[in-house]
Amino acid sequence: MRVKVELHKDVVRYVRRSCNDDEVAAFYEQLERLRTDPIDDSEPTTDPRLSKYMLRFFRIGNNLAIFEYDPARNRIRVLECRRIPARRARRENAADPP
DSSP states (O other), X not given: OOOEEEEOHHHHHHHHHHSOHHHHHHHXXXXXXXXXXXXXXXXXXXXXXXXXXXXXXXXXXXXXXXXXXXXXXXXXXXXXXXXXXXXXXXXXXXHSOO
């Protein structure tokens, strides 16, 4: 069964204003993959500022999208999108083969 997706209004604003066309396309493609299998297509994280419960995230270019998955309600709520800090992004890109 496909999971419903809800986007926080700040997420919609961030994706429209801060992401380039490729990142926007990647964001919505990843959401479609998550609707089928939220756990396998994301990574765990915690952010007490957003929730006291375990959260998940996925990468879109140099951005992170943080969401909560509620299997009881069959729902994903994307709570926040933000840039990966430049130093961390450089380190991850350096590990990628050319």
